[in-house]
Amino acid sequence: FELSSSKMSFGATVFEKNIYVCGGWAGGESLKDLEVFDCEKSTWIKLRPMKMARQNLAMTALNGFIFVSGGEDSFKNVLSTVLQYSSQTNIWTEVKPMNAARRGHNLVTLNGEIYAIGGDETSTMERYCLSTNEWTFVASTYSGYWFFGATVYQNKIYVLSENGFEVFDPNLNTWQNLPYLDIGRGTQLVVIDDKLWAVGGTDDDSGHRATKALYEFDTTSNSWKKL
Secondary structure (H helix, E strand, C coil), rough: CCCCCCCEHHHHHHEEEEEEECEEEEEEECCEEEEEEEECCCCEEECCCCCCCCCCEEEEECCCCCEEEEEEEECEEEECCCEEEECCCCEEECCCCCCCCCCCEEEEEEEEEEECCCCCEEEEEEEEEEEEEEEECCCCCCCCCCCCCCECCCEEEEEEECHHHHHEEEECCCEEECCCCCCCCCCEEEEECCEEEECCCCCCCCCCCCCCEEEEECCCEEEEEEE
């Protein structure tokens, strides 16, 4: 089930049991495209594109909307703008921009709020409140992160790259360093069957050599296991 066109550096998220893919890079320029993979019909459907093209963006979903943040345009300008997409109306709306321009960052949703993490090796993180339409800086990570894995697991935020492995407790507003995994950038963190997995990326910090590696993290023993 191929995408409608070849692309890289796009954003992706799961929303209403379907997979949404937005933006990216192809043919020497950033893209505006938004498309959804209908899992029941096993087909890709093109939706209304963004007004501004962007690559290296981040995506997440909250309260019936999809959110797209940051990235860079075709001229390599790093963006702080944030867009909200409604699948009901097929309309994009611009909301409050982030306090920092970010690319190669991540968005996650936790406890009804959105967290924008890292990008361009920065350690800053900020939180978006939908009801007030405001972004607020919260605790920074110990290391800077870009093109890294991030996910919510057991009501906490985990981040992973060649720069480190950390967990954020929203109740304490603190980060904690976890056992290092010798892995490069681009690795994704996913939760399946209540297990935290690190998938793919590169096998060294040069970012040039892709890997098929799959690891599982055990929160009880605080250790990684290669699968």
